[in-house]
Amino acid sequence: MKTKVTTNDAAESSADKISRQSQLLSAQLQSIRERLYEPEAAKTLKTYTSRDVASLLGIAESTLRQMSLDGESAIPDRQDNGRRIYTLPQINQIREHLARRRPSEALDFLPRRREGDKLQVITVANFKGGSAKTTTTVHLAHYLAIQGLRVLAIDLDPQASLTAMFGYQPEFDVDENETVYAAIRYDEQRRPIQEVIRKTYFDGIDLIPANLELMEYEHETPQAIAAGHGRGDGIFFRRLSAVIGEVEEHYDVVLIDAPPQLGYLTLGALCAATSLLITIHPAMIDVASMNQFLAMMSDLMHVIEERGGVLSHDFIRYVLTRHNPNDSPQINVVTLLRSLFKDDVLAPAVVETTAIASAGLEKKSLYEMSRGSVGRDTLNRALESVDAVNGEILHHIKQVWGRQ
Structure with missing residues (x-):
């Protein structure tokens, strides 16, 4: 005779269970954040x-x-x-x-852009998880701000990892209609983009945070297209570019952390961009995934051009991330990419290091880490790697401005 085993699962639907677990985790994350950033529960920058x-x-x-x-x-x-x-x-x-x-x-x-210099809007993209897209974005934002540039960081990913890196917990600190969705939505609740821009603890960087409400744009855009929102700046792929134009005088560089899929938000980010950074972990499975991403992106960009969109970028560069220079398979992949894409692959690569992993656990970039938080040599090697990558990107920006 079999004994019947009963569990609480029978009395709780899957949706309710996942909702309860999400709330438990959110509360715990909030508690951890408050312990990390006492007494004001806000991030501060090192001296x-x-x-x-x-x-x-x-x-x-x-x-x-x-x-x-x-x-x-x-x-x-x-x-x-x-x-x-x-x-x-x-x-x-x-x-x-x-x-x-x-x-x-x-x-x-003070290398800020001068009159006549084009605002640089850099979209960081890839739909393969683990390519260090958000890590690349936050390190570049911090580096540019330390160099004296004025940066607007736009988190376009509903998962809101970039938002969390700036000390905001999306479900607690970002209310309804406080993401970029508020500025590009199609109804009467639309707000000026200036109203959703936040100052951050990092001098020189402003942020438009993200949360799950960004998914609403993906759901509403097909209906908006069917309803006739398909002309001029009102068409979906021009909306983000149009609202960035409302505040461009206040910034030198806009960085967009794109979602990890080719939806309407990502297409808007590609069209708003003056330059693209495509992050890639040099492993064959990641390269194969990126190949699919590039093929799909190419097809969609052609569709946008047929609809009157203009896709002209000052530079497109592949950023090698989490690279282990002692790993033979990775070396072979890097050699392959450089032979195929030539100078479009940034010369330096971000090395795989425990320093970046340790910083990520604290929701910090390497530029925020104190010398005693990880080994001095480890931190220095990591910083040299990230500085080299970011320095080359800044070099490309300056080239666009005619300074190199």
């Missing part, structure tokens, strides 16, 4: 030493010290040991001061 600042600005440490003694520009705080420490807002004040004081070197100190 910089005089040596860090001098290296970043390309000036002698003695020059920086003399500026402090003379009361010029920002006045740093002092640690207990007497060392001067600077915040990123103070570094940017010094940048502006030096740019005014040395006009012939102004673009070196």
Whole structure:
């Protein structure tokens, strides 16, 4: 005789069970965040030493010290040991001061776009999980801001990983109609994009956060097309570009973290972009997936062009991520990609490192990690790798602006 086993599953539907588990996890994540960022439950940025600042600005440490003694520009705080420490807002004040004081070197100190320079809208895309799309986006945003550029980061992924990296928990901190969906939706609840842009703790970076409501755009767009929203800036693939244009005077670079699928949001991001970064983990299964992504993207881009869309990008680059330079199969894949795509593959690659993994656990980029949080050599190697990739991307941006 068999004994009948009863469980609570019989009394709870699958939808209810998943909803309950989601709520439990959300509450726990909120609790963890509050413990990490006490007492205000908000992220803050690390400070910089005089040596860090001098290296970043390309000036002698003695020059920086003399500026402090003379009361010029920002006045740093002092640690207990007497060392001067600077915040990123103070570094940017010094940048502006030096740019005014040395006009012939102004673009070196403050490389923001000038009148006539085209706003750079860079979409980071791939639909293969694990390609480090969000990690690439957040590191590039932080790097550009540290270099003195004004950055708008747009999280277009309903999973909202980029939003979380900036210290917001989507289900708690992003309310209804507070994502970019609010600015591109088709009904009377549409809002100006300026109203959904948030200042972040990272000086120089503003954010448009994401949450699951972005999926509404995918559901509503077919109905909107059928209802006649298919002309001018109102057509779905121009809507994002049009609203970015409303705030372009405030930024040098817009970074879009695209969803991991080729839906209406991603197509809007491709059309809004002046440049594309396609992240790729150099493993054969990932390359095969990317091949499908490229084929589908090509087909859809041709359809958009037939509908009057203009797809002209200043540069398209493949970013090698999580690369192990000692792994023979990966080396073979990298060699294959470079032989096929030539200079469209960025020369440096982001190496696979525990430093990036450790930073991710804390929802930080490498630029936020303190020297004692991971091994010094490990952090330095990781930073060299990420700096090399981001530096080459900045080089391409400057080329577009006619500075190289």
